[in-house]
Every structure is written in structure tokens, then in C-alpha cells.
Amino acid sequence: MPKVPLRAAFAVMLTLTALNVPVAHADEVTPVAVTVNARAALSKVPETGLGTNHAIWDTNLGTNQTADLLKDAGMKLLRYPGGSYSDIYHWADHTAPGGYVAPNTDFDTFMGGVRRTGAQAMVTANYGTGTAEEAAAWVRHANVTKKYGIKYWEIGNENYGNGHYGTAWEADNHADKSPNEYARHVVSYADAMKAADPTIKIGAVLTTPANWPDAIVGAGDSGSWNKVVLSAAGEKIDFAILHWYPGALDKSGHIQDIIQLTREQIAQYAGPGSDRIGIAMTEFNTGSSSNGTNTQPGALAAADAYASLLAGGVFTVDWWNVHNGIGNVTEVEGHTDYGDFGLLSSGVCNADGTVCEPPLNTPFAPYYALRMMSEFARPGDQFIRAATDQPKVTAHATRRTNGDLSVLLINTSSDTSYPVALDYEGFTPAAGAPTVLTHTNGATTITTTTTGTATTQTLPPLSLTTLVLRPSAPSTGLPGAPGQPKTTQITHDSATITWPAASRGARPIAKYEIHRQNGAITEQLGETSGTTFTVHNLRPGTRYTLNVIARDTGGALSWSSPPLTFTTGTPAASACSVKLTIPTDWASGYVGAIDITNNGAPLNGWTLAFTWPRTWQSLGSGWSATWTQDGSDVKAVNEPGNGSLATGATATIGFVGNYSGPNVLPRVFTLNGTVCTLQ
Known part of the structure; x- marks a missing residue:
């Protein structure tokens, strides 16, 4: 998707939401059943998980106020120089022919803001109008001369949008605009950039499953963009780059398959050792101004998507954008929506001057969603399964390194306060009221209280709520978690898995239990005293996610291993x-x-x-x-x-x-x- 400055913001549709809708009170509503299962572990929260984009056409890119607001929100990665501008930007002279470059947005100014924020940087090298030599010189300047230590470097931005598939928004001066040509240059860029600093990680642009032009085979190509790029350049890259603008607020159910299909493509096409290749969502926004871009519905969708993507193993999710500018102004859930895809107000007015945004750097609702995410999911925590029986209420959970549990509850209903009844598996909360963080529709802060209990809470309409729960007993002396399980053989009805042994705690390890995830419910499939197990009675062609848990001689359980996901095949011989x-x-x-x-x-x-x-x-x-x-x-x-x-x-x-x-x-x-x- 092309990224342009304020005067050419995204087109939006007009939606007027009814005001003064009666709110159904909790005592009139059936409680929502919430299940939180500490035995059903997902991915750990990465250090770089919460991110956002900066753009060189944003005059406030490097200001202290902007950096401090991003720090307060818990931003851990900042991407530069900004969407499609990446493919026209020349870092050495700070120019972008054909685009607007704001004052005080050069690379070193950006890095000053990165350091003040306490984040890492991700830099997009110019593929469209640049060269491998220019990119290598940027790496050398950043990491050798300036000692910035920038780890993550992308090669180009949305380069499939260069016209090869019939639609062009991305600059590309190469005569050949095919994925094969892009892949050839990825190889040369990677070689040149790693010659300047062998420690960096290189990312290549992929298409997001089910988003144009994914799966389309262009004229003269041997396959889709992803197949060609991964086949030709997979051995040279360290991460795959996805962008996602779902265009609706209810698409988080797509995320698990987006991640899984991308992993399958990487495994199929990228060659030996492809499991080292990570996935980065370097641009994300709800893309739905009709339902609320900078108002509360967009914030709720943002929190849900960030949690789902990070739980699935994406190592960074980067909001588009810090400042973006006013678009089509609507009224959404009782508040003005400026059609602005930024986290912070740009403080500008529409073309005829009849509507103006709040003062510069006023946080919009998605800002508070990401700030809530930083309170809910901290680097090193482990996501665990959580689910509800009410479509209007979504749950996510993490287990913290100190043994605490945090639960994020999202109520998307416009008019109903939902009581919730929480049930925990593999965790016993301490008695007393938990710490409760809440953000409601139109609020300009996140409130912190101690209210309700670990098992009963009430969620206001259009709200984000995080519960922080202490365990009933100290989690000391427990076995360590088993290591990452892997499959050694998969058939149509069985799978043999193996895992690194867990470290013992206060007592020796007696056995390992293998658990299957069924949503937020787990089913024990077997146990063994060793570190290899064959699971039988599986269904053909079915995706399974398993965890391994260690139990010591006193009956104490470890944390769950990282998840293992695999799909069974079909019979080797059949009629x-x-x-x-x-x-x-x-x-x-x-x-x-x-x-x-x-x-x-x-x-x-x-x-x-x-x-x-x-x-x-x-x-x-x-x-x-x-x-x-x-x-x-x-x-x-x-x-x-x-x-x-x-x-x-x-x-x-x-x-x-x-x-x-x-x-x-x-x-x-x-x-x-x-x-x-x-x-």
C-alpha cells in the first residue's frame, strides 16, 4: 500500500454511528465464560514486539516530545524512513526525488529519537532507485562509523507494487520488475551489506497470504512472488517482511493462518535451515476508517491484532504511522474520527479549514491500545491460550517471568457492559483483588485500580481491560521448561516428536507430558520418561499444536515448552x-x-x-x-x-x-x- 504525506491520506468512507444508545448493565447480562490455560503455551513476547513507523515527511519525527510519548507507550522498535519513501530515499544527502523531505528528519536525527525512546531501529534500504553499494555504505556509516548497532535491515518496501502485477505505486527503476529480478538484487544487497557488518539481519519483502497480489503468477514468472523470491534468495535472508491492512475490525481470526501459511512457504521454498527465518509485520493498521481509524473501535482491533500476531511468533508489529494527518472526518461511537492513521495527532486542519485535529502530539485511541499492550505483554513473557464464549469479548493472556499472570480482555460491544467469569488451568491465582488496568471509549488515560476478583470482573462497553494476577504460591523449585519440540516423522495418523530435556528444579524430573491445544482447552496425549514420544490416533490432514510439560518426583509441573505445530499427511497407500x-x-x-x-x-x-x-x-x-x-x-x-x-x-x-x-x-x-x- 503506498504511503504518502498528509495531503494525500487514505480514502475513507462515511459512517455515522448512532449516539446515546442505552447501555445494558452487567446485572442484566449472562456472564461471559473466559478460559485461561497456562499449559497451552504460545510464543514468547519478543524484545522488539511493539513497534511503529516514522516517515521523513514528518517534521516531528525527531522531537523529544514525540520520542518521550513513544517511550511511554512502550515502543521497542522504530522503522525508517517511511513506507514507499524508502524506495526513493538517499540517506547520504537526505533527499527523496519526487517526494517531500521535512526538515530535521535525517538519519542521525532519527537515531537520536530512537535512543531517547529506548528502542531499536529497523532501516529500509532503497531498492527502487538505489543500489547495493548505497545500502552497504549506509550499514557501514550506521554500525561501523556511528556504532549505532542497527540489527534489522529491510531491502525495499512493497516492491510487488511496482507494476509487475498491473498496479504501480512503488518506485522501481529496474527495467525488469519481476520477483526474480528483486530476488537477484536481494542476494547482491545482502552480500554487500553483510560485508560491511556480518552481524546484521536482512529482510526480504513477501506478500501477505490472501492479500493482493499473493498467489498471483505474473507473466513470465515461474511462480508467485513469494515462491520466486524465497527460492532464489531464501538462503541469504534472515526474516520475511509482511504488511497487513485488513480493512475491517474483525479480521484477527485470519492471523493464525497468515502466519502458518507464510511459515509453510518459507519451509517449502527457502532451502536448508529455513527455520532460522523470522517473520516481521513491518506495517500494520486496521485500514478501516469507516469503522474508526483513530477512535476506540480501531484501538480495540489494534490490541487484538498485536496480541494475536505476537502470540503467533511474529517478532515485531509496526503501526503505520506515528503521524499521518487528517483524512475524511466522521463521527464514530460518539467521538470525532479524523480519518488519521497516526498514533499521534498532527495538529492540522482539513483542506477547507472547517475541521482541525487536536493539538500536535495528542494521543489517539490506538496509542492507548499499544500502551496497554506494553503493560499486558512484556518482553520475555510467554503468551498462553485464552478464549471466551462471547463473540463480542476477546481474551489474551501471558505468563510473566516472575510467575504472575496477565489477562487482556477486549469488549467490542457498543452498548453492553459484560460481566466475565474467569477460569484458570495450570495456574491458581492468589486471593484478593487483582491489579486492573482499563481504557474506555474516549478516555485520555489508562486507569489502574484493584477491584473485583481474579474470577469475576465487569467490562465496560468498548473497553480494554488488563488483569495482573499473583500466583497463590511462589513458583520456586520447579523444573525448567522443556526445549523447543520438533517432529522427526509424521504420517497420516501419527507423529514422532523429540525435545531438549528440561533442567531439574528442587527434585528430579519424573516424566514429560504431551498436551494438545484445542483452543484454550488442552488434552493430554501421553507421557514418557524420555525426550521422544510418538503420538498415535491422529486424524489425516489435520493441523495440531502440542506442548511438552515436565513433572518432577513431587508432582510439581514446569512451564510449558514452546509450541510445536505440524500437519498430518494422508495414507501412503490407499485405494x-x-x-x-x-x-x-x-x-x-x-x-x-x-x-x-x-x-x-x-x-x-x-x-x-x-x-x-x-x-x-x-x-x-x-x-x-x-x-x-x-x-x-x-x-x-x-x-x-x-x-x-x-x-x-x-x-x-x-x-x-x-x-x-x-x-x-x-x-x-x-x-x-x-x-x-x-x-
Whole structure:
């Protein structure tokens, strides 16, 4: 998405939200059941998790007031020089031909602000109009001459937007605008930049699953942007760069699949050792001015997305932008929304001067959401599973290094105060009122109180609430957590996993327990005294997430291991086999071709069946069979002319699949009820 200064802010739609809506009180509402499971561990909170973007067209980029506000919000990473400006910016003379460069926004001024904020920097090297030599000189100036110690360096910004796929917003002076050309330069940039400082980490631009132009194959290309870039440059990079502007406030359910599909692409295409490659979301914004860009709904969506992305292992999420400027002005949930994608007010007026933003650097609602995130999830904490039975209320949780637990509760309802009843697995809270941090609609601060109990709270409408809970007993003498589990073999119904042993605590370790995550509920699959275990009775084509927990001879449990996620396959031998290929994909739908091979006795009539993995997938049309869909279940029944399948014979059928989220392909096909081998 192109990033431009104030006078060309994002287009927005007008939404007027009804005011003075009666609020349903907690005593009139069924309590929301919240489950928090300390045994279902997710990723640890990274040091660089909370980030934001700076832009060289922002005069206030390097001011002390801006840096202090970002520090107060807990920002740990600042990205420079700002979106699409990265591909026209020349750091040495601080110019951006074709764009506006504000005074006092040069690189060294930026780094002064980074240090005052107490953050790390991420720098985007100019791919569009720059060279590998220019980028290497920047690394040398930053880390050798100035001793800034900048670890993270991107190569270009949204370079798939250079016109290769038909839409152009990103500057690109290369005659060849293909992903292969970008990948070739990633290799040369990485070599030159690491020659200047071998300790840096290099990031390459990828497309975000289900977001244009993901999955599209351009003219003359051997695959999608991600396939080509990872195949050609995967061995040279240390992290993958994603950007996400979901355009709605209810898309956090896409995040797990966005991360998983990206990891699968990295594993498939990036070559040996690809598990070292991290994922960075270096631009994120709700992208939904119609529902509230800088008002409370956008803040709630921001907190939900940050928590979900970081829990999934993304090592930084960087808000677009610190200052962005006024857009289309609307009224949202009783407050003026300026259509501003910034964390802080730019203090400017609209074109005709009829509406002005609050004074410069006034925090908008998303600022408080990120500040709440810094209170909820601190570097080194471990995310754990949390869930609710009410769609309007979302829960996230972390286990802190000192044994405390924090729970983030998000009430997205405009008119209902929800009472919540919290239940804990693997953690017993201390008696008494917890520390409660709250941010409500229109508030200009986060309040801190001690109220309610560890198991009962009330959430105001449109609110963020964080509970900080002490354990009922000190967590001393416990075994250490087992190390990162890995799979050594996966079949259609089993998986063998191994893990580094846990360190003993006050007593020897007696055994290890293997737990499967089912949402916020865990199911113990087995136990062993060793560090290898084979899990049986798994379902074909199913994604599993497991944790390992150590138990000592006194019965005390360790923290959970990091999570292990894997997907089972299909039978190695079956009476049928299926091959699914996708000759065409347009990032919201695709043509699927299915080859059905009969490996058993001759068939006179057949039915192929599969289930869509996600609710946002559907059947558009089909051919060479009679296609039907019932809920998420799809069936293709033979036509009169292709119902007979001799042993070894193959029938080919096709369909159009539609999707509005990450396109997780079906992995299990049955023929007349028999699970087929997926080729």
C-alpha cells in the first residue's frame, strides 16, 4: 500500500454511528465464560514486539516530545524512513526525488529519537532507485562509523507494487520488475551489506497470504512472488517482511493462518535451515476508517491484532504511522474520527479549514491500545491460550517471568457492559483483588485500580481491560521448561516428536507430558520418561499444536515448552489418490484441477468429497462432475460419461474456489468414503 504525506491520506468512507444508545448493565447480562490455560503455551513476547513507523515527511519525527510519548507507550522498535519513501530515499544527502523531505528528519536525527525512546531501529534500504553499494555504505556509516548497532535491515518496501502485477505505486527503476529480478538484487544487497557488518539481519519483502497480489503468477514468472523470491534468495535472508491492512475490525481470526501459511512457504521454498527465518509485520493498521481509524473501535482491533500476531511468533508489529494527518472526518461511537492513521495527532486542519485535529502530539485511541499492550505483554513473557464464549469479548493472556499472570480482555460491544467469569488451568491465582488496568471509549488515560476478583470482573462497553494476577504460591523449585519440540516423522495418523530435556528444579524430573491445544482447552496425549514420544490416533490432514510439560518426583509441573505445530499427511497407500493443482489464482479465488486415480477395484460410480478448512471459503462453480456444497462440505458426483473408473484409471474434474481470507487448501479427500492419498 503506498504511503504518502498528509495531503494525500487514505480514502475513507462515511459512517455515522448512532449516539446515546442505552447501555445494558452487567446485572442484566449472562456472564461471559473466559478460559485461561497456562499449559497451552504460545510464543514468547519478543524484545522488539511493539513497534511503529516514522516517515521523513514528518517534521516531528525527531522531537523529544514525540520520542518521550513513544517511550511511554512502550515502543521497542522504530522503522525508517517511511513506507514507499524508502524506495526513493538517499540517506547520504537526505533527499527523496519526487517526494517531500521535512526538515530535521535525517538519519542521525532519527537515531537520536530512537535512543531517547529506548528502542531499536529497523532501516529500509532503497531498492527502487538505489543500489547495493548505497545500502552497504549506509550499514557501514550506521554500525561501523556511528556504532549505532542497527540489527534489522529491510531491502525495499512493497516492491510487488511496482507494476509487475498491473498496479504501480512503488518506485522501481529496474527495467525488469519481476520477483526474480528483486530476488537477484536481494542476494547482491545482502552480500554487500553483510560485508560491511556480518552481524546484521536482512529482510526480504513477501506478500501477505490472501492479500493482493499473493498467489498471483505474473507473466513470465515461474511462480508467485513469494515462491520466486524465497527460492532464489531464501538462503541469504534472515526474516520475511509482511504488511497487513485488513480493512475491517474483525479480521484477527485470519492471523493464525497468515502466519502458518507464510511459515509453510518459507519451509517449502527457502532451502536448508529455513527455520532460522523470522517473520516481521513491518506495517500494520486496521485500514478501516469507516469503522474508526483513530477512535476506540480501531484501538480495540489494534490490541487484538498485536496480541494475536505476537502470540503467533511474529517478532515485531509496526503501526503505520506515528503521524499521518487528517483524512475524511466522521463521527464514530460518539467521538470525532479524523480519518488519521497516526498514533499521534498532527495538529492540522482539513483542506477547507472547517475541521482541525487536536493539538500536535495528542494521543489517539490506538496509542492507548499499544500502551496497554506494553503493560499486558512484556518482553520475555510467554503468551498462553485464552478464549471466551462471547463473540463480542476477546481474551489474551501471558505468563510473566516472575510467575504472575496477565489477562487482556477486549469488549467490542457498543452498548453492553459484560460481566466475565474467569477460569484458570495450570495456574491458581492468589486471593484478593487483582491489579486492573482499563481504557474506555474516549478516555485520555489508562486507569489502574484493584477491584473485583481474579474470577469475576465487569467490562465496560468498548473497553480494554488488563488483569495482573499473583500466583497463590511462589513458583520456586520447579523444573525448567522443556526445549523447543520438533517432529522427526509424521504420517497420516501419527507423529514422532523429540525435545531438549528440561533442567531439574528442587527434585528430579519424573516424566514429560504431551498436551494438545484445542483452543484454550488442552488434552493430554501421553507421557514418557524420555525426550521422544510418538503420538498415535491422529486424524489425516489435520493441523495440531502440542506442548511438552515436565513433572518432577513431587508432582510439581514446569512451564510449558514452546509450541510445536505440524500437519498430518494422508495414507501412503490407499485405494485412491488425488492430485490438486491450481493453474490460476487471482488472490480472492482460484481454479482448482483435481486428478482422481483409482488404485483399487474397478468403480462404476463415484463421489469425491472434501471439507473447506475455513468459513471464508466456498465453491463458485465446477465441471466434469455434479458439484454441491452443504455448509462447509463439498461433493463432486460423477457425470454419466465418466462414472466408470477401471483400476489405474484417472478422472479429471475442476472447480472454482472462492476465498476472503488465507486460503488453506483442503488436505483430505475421500472417494466413496475412503481417504485418498494426496499427491
